[in-house]
Amino acid sequence: MSHGYPTPPRAEERRVLGHPVPRIEDRPLVTGHGLYAGDVSFPHQLHMRIVRSAHAHARIVAIDTAAARALPGVVAVWTVDDIAELPPIDFRDPSAEALKPYRQPVLARGRVRYVGDPVAAVFAEDPYVAEDAADLVDIEVAPLPVLMGAQELGEFDDGRATEPTIVRHSFGDIEAAFAKAHAVVELDLTIGRHSGVPMETRGAIGRYDAARDVLELHGAAKVPHRNKDTLVRMLGRSPHSLHLFEGHTGGGFGIRGELYPEDVLVLVAALRLGRPVKWIEDRREHLISANHSRHQHHRVRAAVDPQGRLLGMEDEFFHDQGAYVRTHGARVVGRTMSMLTGPYKVGAYRAVGHFRLTNKTPAATYRAPGRYEGTFVRERLMDAIAARLGIDRIELRRRNLIPGAEMPFTVEFDEPGAEELVLDSGDYPALLDKALAHFKWDQVLADVTRRRAAGEAVGTGIGLFVEESGRGPADGAKISVDTDGAVEVVTGGASVGQGFATAMAQICAEQLGVDYSRIRVVHGRTDRIAFGIGAHAARATVMTGGAVNETAIKLRQKALQFASELLQTPAEMLDIVDGVVRRKGGDAGPSIALGDIAKRVAPGAELLHGREPGLSAEAWFHTDHTVFPYGAQLAVVRVDRDTGQATVERLMIAYDVGRAVNPMMLEGQLVGGSIQGVGGALLEEFTYDQNGEPLAVTFADYLMPSLRDAPPVDVLITEDAPSPRNPLGLKGGGEGGINAVGAVIAGAIDDAIGIPGAVTRLPVTPPRLKELLRRGAP
Amino acid sequence: MTEKRDITLNINGRDHAIRVEARKTLVDAIRDDCGQTGTHIGCEHGVCGACTVILDDVAVRACLMFAVQAQGKRIRTVEGLAEGDRLHPLQSAFIKHHGLQCGFCTPGFLMLAVNTLERQPDIGDEELLDVLSSNLCRCTGYQNIITAVRAAADDMRRAGAAG
Numbered sequence: 001m002s003h004g005y006p007t008p009p010r011a012e013e014r015r016v017l018g019h020p021v022p023r024i025e026d027r028p029l030v031t032g033h034g035l036y037a038g039d040v041s042f043p044h045q046l047h048m049r050i051v052r053s054a055h056a057h058a059r060i061v062a063i064d065t066a067a068a069r070a071l072p073g074v075v076a077v078w079t080v081d082d083i084a085e086l087p088p089i090d091f092r093d094p095s096a097e098a099l100k101p102y103r104q105p106v107l108a109r110g111r112v113r114y115v116g117d118p119v120a121a122v123f124a125e126d127p128y129v130a131e132d133a134a135d136l137v138d139i140e141v142a143p144l145p146v147l148m149g150a151q152e153l154g155e156f157d158d159g160r161a162t163e164p165t166i167v168r169h170s171f172g173d174i175e176a177a178f179a180k181a182h183a184v185v186e187l188d189l190t191i192g193r194h195s196g197v198p199m200e201t202r203g204a205i206g207r208y209d210a211a212r213d214v215l216e217l218h219g220a221a222k223v224p225h226r227n228k229d230t231l232v233r234m235l236g237r238s239p240h241s242l243h244l245f246e247g248h249t250g251g252g253f254g255i256r257g258e259l260y261p262e263d264v265l266v267l268v269a270a271l272r273l274g275r276p277v278k279w280i281e282d283r284r285e286h287l288i289s290a291n292h293s294r295h296q297h298h299r300v301r302a303a304v305d306p307q308g309r310l311l312g313m314e315d316e317f318f319h320d321q322g323a324y325v326r327t328h329g330a331r332v333v334g335r336t337m338s339m340l341t342g343p344y345k346v347g348a349y350r351a352v353g354h355f356r357l358t359n360k361t362p363a364a365t366y367r368a369p370g371r372y373e374g375t376f377v378r379e380r381l382m383d384a385i386a387a388r389l390g391i392d393r394i395e396l397r398r399r400n401l402i403p404g405a406e407m408p409f410t411v412e413f414d415e416p417g418a419e420e421l422v423l424d425s426g427d428y429p430a431l432l433d434k435a436l437a438h439f440k441w442d443q444v445l446a447d448v449t450r451r452r453a454a455g456e457a458v459g460t461g462i463g464l465f466v467e468e469s470g471r472g473p474a475d476g477a478k479i480s481v482d483t484d485g486a487v488e489v490v491t492g493g494a495s496v497g498q499g500f501a502t503a504m505a506q507i508c509a510e511q512l513g514v515d516y517s518r519i520r521v522v523h524g525r526t527d528r529i530a531f532g533i534g535a536h537a538a539r540a541t542v543m544t545g546g547a548v549n550e551t552a553i554k555l556r557q558k559a560l561q562f563a564s565e566l567l568q569t570p571a572e573m574l575d576i577v578d579g580v581v582r583r584k585g586g587d588a589g590p591s592i593a594l595g596d597i598a599k600r601v602a603p604g605a606e607l608l609h610g611r612e613p614g615l616s617a618e619a620w621f622h623t624d625h626t627v628f629p630y631g632a633q634l635a636v637v638r639v640d641r642d643t644g645q646a647t648v649e650r651l652m653i654a655y656d657v658g659r660a661v662n663p664m665m666l667e668g669q670l671v672g673g674s675i676q677g678v679g680g681a682l683l684e685e686f687t688y689d690q691n692g693e694p695l696a697v698t699f700a701d702y703l704m705p706s707l708r709d710a711p712p713v714d715v716l717i718t719e720d721a722p723s724p725r726n727p728l729g730l731k732g733g734g735e736g737g738i739n740a741v742g743a744v745i746a747g748a749i750d751d752a753i754g755i756p757g758a759v760t761r762l763p764v765t766p767p768r769l770k771e772l773l774r775r776g777a778p
Numbered sequence: 779m780t781e782k783r784d785i786t787l788n789i790n791g792r793d794h795a796i797r798v799e800a801r802k803t804l805v806d807a808i809r810d811d812c813g814q815t816g817t818h819i820g821c822e823h824g825v826c827g828a829c830t831v832i833l834d835d836v837a838v839r840a841c842l843m844f845a846v847q848a849q850g851k852r853i854r855t856v857e858g859l860a861e862g863d864r865l866h867p868l869q870s871a872f873i874k875h876h877g878l879q880c881g882f883c884t885p886g887f888l889m890l891a892v893n894t895l896e897r898q899p900d901i902g903d904e905e906l907l908d909v910l911s912s913n914l915c916r917c918t919g920y921q922n923i924i925t926a927v928r929a930a931a932d933d934m935r936r937a938g939a940a941g
Binding site: 023025029032033038039041073128196248249253282668669673676699704707708710 | 780799801802806809810814815816817818819820821822823825826828855856857859860865869872873874876878879880881882883884885888907908910911912914915916917918919920921922923924
């Protein structure tokens, strides 16, 4: 499996794979027939409302639920005492023992640690009544000191510091690198606290089917199979008696579909109260309780030679995790440092990541986790080195890029257990050239120079990056053809709105020779397939796509074998076109539709000769490798010196994806990601006052890009470096768009205001930009 | 507070006789009492526009008004756009131009755009962008939404001229 696959064909040689065909999921979505969490209802359901802490850090003295319980329509009010036996929300993967005491309890246990911390749960006949009752729950607390900065260290509880772990990655002789440096460039950088904030808030519906003894969680997303495993552990049920169901998902971006306290509560309540329990989050709750992300403070320095080559890079950073360690453990810290050097060759490296707790909403992954952050740090550093040495910023980058000839390129870390990176394929300098040519860089620079001479504050920025995707280890799929000739693909994947079903249908259709639009793709259903990798870390296309590909090939062979026997023609002479098996190279000769073959292989059919009945197959795709797409982003930004408003005039992304399954959908991912990146760079921030009171609790304070904030995004998709690690050459496309946007906009603002290194903190809001202009050159 | 009133909501030409509290929002009544779940709730404070419906020829945010206020008015929701199997030009354009990903904001954008193009078929591009900037989308980066609405506007103008 570690050896390479041959170069896969390009779209021109394919029927549907690689083509920009319309999505099969769209029709119900444009006609109002989607099934989002809020659209799931069961007869006699109860509605849950969570009572949340109004204090950032306090000891719970007493909780009085009497008035709430007395309200007509209220069925139950729970506090931690009612669910004392439930373990805290567990990690998805085995995690270090040291992290365990920092997990979040399902309901606050003795202390509240952030504004929004669930303290009690109200169950009522009606959602309005549940909300009324929640207001009647009286929580008496004794305030405790509030810790609002990750650079300060405090006490989590008796004897436990607010630093669950420190993560380290290094290679080479870092002391020697700095000792022989021609110059050392040092920066202090902050990435603000922001997150995915999907348009659909979270939702969970628990239902206990007593007739079958099955506990069901509806409204699942992202990783239903992995969450099922965790729930099975937490609730002590057998895997066959607990199932998760994903409907439509109103955006994921990494934060939706993680296992949260509310998911556990609706399940336990459905069991105990004997009625379905529905919970739909409101927007304020979402902004203070769903995973935050990004917030890191870096002190980074580089040792360079006179040509600007990176002899060494050293980074110490503080990751503001918020109040608890959630399902990912310290994953984002690890990904930040393993990917920090990105597309560059660095002589020696040392990174130290402080995983710190504060009294804020807990954090976890958001699209390109650790990479949006790390790319901001690395590319700010490259700009600073270029400025210090007086080298053109493009030329400096070019000098440091890993050359194509050195692929695959391995980055091995000294620390035991730190996973090595094997950059599987790519020609980074070639992509840079293509990106500059496509953007018409020289012309843009000339134009910017002319505008600046006329008094405008306008500038350009560039950032280069490597993404990771398709982490293994394995995923499976089942494909069957029914007697009507319709194809069903059952996967353990998940759809967060990215076009998963269409991508899987295209891969299946290509191999099987059927119409992709007639394929039904099942995802996010733990009752249909026992294992599933879900939709995280841009795995879906690579891993589940790999599994669908293997399965479709297997089914094709099976169909051709049956057809060969039925048509008395050697299988090698047959092809499948539009669901009909016929002779290659023409319409002449006998043919049979796949649906008719399915009829002929029903149980007991003579044709079978002892083979298993049914026109179906099941197969797996295994890999022990991650694949690494890569890209370049460029921007033109204008600054209004009076208001401090930065306007992104143009954005471009060049992205090598190996092979694209559907260029239209890939472009959609890259454009959408880019605009989310603009949000994190200029607008979005979860701010708090000094008492830990969150200040961004509505869409009027948490500003996401509107159409007027979204510049046109120009996309250049290249397929120069198909991954040798999977048969279709695929790399993930979900996360690239956002990766370097923070870095690129920061560079362009520096350039626009003529102050190299001015931007050290995201988002660059108007007040901050005004302050940079007031301070002038550093 | 919990006293209920009998009202009738006319949605896409059909009457729904329902019994709701005066405080119930229009969007909750459309979804929970009338079963039309195509209209979505994104923020409940009138910013995102996911709940946009057309009320007597005006696009409104159904989270910002009470169901009782919509009594006697004609409500149009996304479920009423297609005629049988025939999609509205805007629905087709959203599919063709990949104007949706997760689809959660889509009904709101469709109703906003339908209302705008019905009222001002010859709306200028700048004004169109201003109107569309009143709803939020988190997936698409808006580019394809704009393309889809412009394309549908052309289609609708052509159809109007032909008709």
